[in-house]
Amino acid sequence: MGIFNRSQARKFGMQTDWPSTDPDVRRYYKALVEAHARRIAQMPNHGSDSDQSWYWVEGVALLHKNAADYAAVLLRERSKAEMARARKAAVKQLGNMLRIRGTLIESWWVADRMNVMRIGASSGLPLGDKWKYAFACTLHSATPGSPSMDGVLQYMWPEHNFQRVHVEEGEEFEAIWRAEDVISVEGDRYEGFVLNLDPATGWSRAEVCGRAGNFTQDFFMKPSPKIE
Structure with a gap:
């Protein structure tokens, strides 16, 4: 046949x-x-x-x-x-x-698989990764003219407020910043976010995407202290 x-x-x-x-x-x-x-x-x-x-x-x-x-x-x-x-x-x-870009499709797929594993871990399955939920991300350098990179954005919350982009294209690459380095967040949960970063981190912004509805607008920023 x-x-x-x-x-x-x-x-x-x-x-x-x-x-x-x-x-x-x-x-x-x-x-x-x-x-x-x-x-x-x-x-x-x-x-x-x-x-x-x-x-x-x-x-x-x-x-x-x-x-x-x-x-x-x-x-x-x-x-x-x-x-x-x-x-x-x-x-x-x-x-x-x-x-x-194939690297963007791959990043979304990898992030989604990591989140599925995370759900399994919450049900009692072993998982040794200390980083929490993952998202597809395009990272832009603060240096004009530098190429953007597609990778997987993860965060360690709320213990240390660290966030990182992990790129695996040829050689592995990793960029890390803290939640307070996120100056502002633009966008909505259905069309993704843009994290505007402090240029002192070496990065100007990170475009973020995951499954629709997986996150809220203040997901990546450090909460403002309450004023009594």
Whole structure:
């Protein structure tokens, strides 16, 4: 029956071959790309220019989540590191198709998985990470002309009020600031936030996005002391 299965990936001109000596990794990559393509075909606006809203980012990241869940169930992961590289390549291809940076889709997906694990930990499952909820984030340098970076924003609340952006693209990178370094917060919980940061941290702002309704407007700022 396989000869009757039409490849949506080929129809969209997507690459389904991954250069690996591990057949499981090659099958994983192909299954993930095909799952991406099937879901793109179901999107009424897949061929139009996106407005790049956080709502659109969340929608595409959920598309990737469903495809990744499908591929993970279908195949047994044997090479974790190579599986991750293959997944990043597939996400980059997905982003190119839908005009979104693959690193932003990956960041949303990673953050969402971390939050799911956090819920499991609250139910008694072990979790050794001291950082609390996670969000997709685009971090902007205070130095003009420096490129922005997509990563995962986490925070340690309320113990120390630390927040960090963790980027894993080639080399790992980490930026950390305190809640009092957040000068102001712009936006609403459905379209994401912009955290305006004290330039002394080395960063001018962080654009933040998570599942709609997962956070409130004062989530990242240190509470103002009450005046009696």
